[in-house]
Amino acid sequence: MDIVEANGAKIPAIGLGTWELRGRTCARIVEQALRLGYRHIDTAQVYENEREVGEGMRASAVRRDDIFLTTKVWPSNFAPKDLERSAKESLARLRLTEIDLLLLHWPNPQVPLADTLGALARVKQQGLARHIGVSNFTVALIEEAVAACPEPLACDQVEYHPYLDQTKVSEACARHGMAVVAYSPVAKGRIKNDRALLRIGDRYRKTAAQVCLRWLVQQGVAAIPRTSKLERLSENIEIFDFELSEEDMQQISGMGSASGRFTDFGFAPKWD
Numbered sequence: 001m002d003i004v005e006a007n008g009a010k011i012p013a014i015g016l017g018t019w020e021l022r023g024r025t026c027a028r029i030v031e032q033a034l035r036l037g038y039r040h041i042d043t044a045q046v047y048e049n050e051r052e053v054g055e056g057m058r059a060s061a062v063r064r065d066d067i068f069l070t071t072k073v074w075p076s077n078f079a080p081k082d083l084e085r086s087a088k089e090s091l092a093r094l095r096l097t098e099i100d101l102l103l104l105h106w107p108n109p110q111v112p113l114a115d116t117l118g119a120l121a122r123v124k125q126q127g128l129a130r131h132i133g134v135s136n137f138t139v140a141l142i143e144e145a146v147a148a149c150p151e152p153l154a155c156d157q158v159e160y161h162p163y164l165d166q167t168k169v170s171e172a173c174a175r176h177g178m179a180v181v182a183y184s185p186v187a188k189g190r191i192k193n194d195r196a197l198l199r200i201g202d203r204y205r206k207t208a209a210q211v212c213l214r215w216l217v218q219q220g221v222a223a224i225p226r227t228s229k230l231e232r233l234s235e236n237i238e239i240f241d242f243e244l245s246e247e248d249m250q251q252i253s254g255m256g257s258a259s260g261r262f263t264d265f266g267f268a269p270k271w272d
Contacts, residue, residue: 001039002240004222006179007152009101009131012068013217014237015040017183017226019047025228030056033233034067042157042183042224044072044105045090054094069094070101070157070181070224072135073120075108080119087123102129103157106136113141114148121151133157135181139172146176157181160221162191162212162252163260170219182216185223188262196255204242207235214239215252 002013016033018026018041026049030041034057043053050071057067071094077086087102102123104116120132134145135157142156156173160166160182173180186209191197197208204211209225213236216223225236244252 001037001237002217004179004220006154006173007131007177009154009179010068011101011155011179011181011222012038012040013222014038014213014239015042015068015070015181015222015224016233017224018043018049018053019183019226021047021049021052021226021228023049023052026052027056027059029228029230029233031059032230034060034062036233037237038233039066040068040070040222040224042070042181043094044074044103045077045086046072046074046105050090050093054096058095064096068100069096070103071099072103072105072157075104075106075111078104078108078111078116078119080115080122083116083119084123087128091128098127099129101131101133101154103133103135103155104137107138107141113144117145117149121149124151133178137169139168142169142172142176142178146178153178155179155181155222157183157224159184159261159263160216160223161185161187161260162194162197162215162255163187163257164262165253165256165258165260170221180221182221182223183226184263185216185225186212187260190262196251200244200248200251204244206239206242210235210239211244211248211252214242214244215249218244218249 004011131154133153133155201211
């Protein structure tokens with residue numbers, strides 16, 4: 001599988017998102033994904049499934065060192081003492097000794113960013129997280145975060161799919177050696193019936209979703225599609241046996257706009 005390298009982190013290009021996966025279903029999907037060859041699993045404190053993600057990891061029998069596990073701190077825990085406690089609680093639920101990538105889930109203007117990033121850096125320095133990063137940060141916030149953080153940031157995890165132009169965020173991340181990790185990479189399933197993507201897929205004998213994920217990976221973006229269906233797990237990872245032409249890449253990129261966003265939890269920042 002392709003790897004996205006960013007400030008020392010080696011992030012598998014395709015991962016499994018686990019938002020809304022719960023209980024036995026979550027553990028089973030994580031286990032099956034790892035058995036199929038996934039090595040990147042994404043969860044978060046607020047998903048309330050870290051325990052089940054850990055169970056799925058152990059049930060898969062895949063070596064811990066071969067798995068890249070991401071979790072995220074919810075904004076209500078951004079005060080320095082709360083952040084460190086939150087990271088330790090995540091580790092306890094996962095039954096792990098370290099997190100591969102720990103992210104700030106959304107910006108929180110109520111807590112000074114420098115204080116939060118200082119605490120995040122200390123979590124890394126204490127060996128609780130191998131890498132740290134941010135999620136849902138605008139260009140302006142990326143610049144502020146990089147300037148304020150005493151440790152390198154590995155990524156900005158953002159919504160990214162053909163309908164949403166993330167050129168500015170991608171360029172800001174590239175300037176600072178950070179990766180872009182794409183959540184909702186198939187636009188919450190909306191792309192599966194997209195005529196343009198279906199036409200492109202026909203030429204490669206691939207689905208619209210596979211074309212979409214290939215478009216992201218070919219840009220050097222890591223993608224974390226969420227699914228609760230076992231057959232989709234196989235489909236989403238089978239994108240490394242073809243390459244989109246430059247013309248196809250440009251056509252898909254041309255579908256995006258600044259208003260193509262589907263995710264906003266009410267405290268999203270003003271996007272650049």
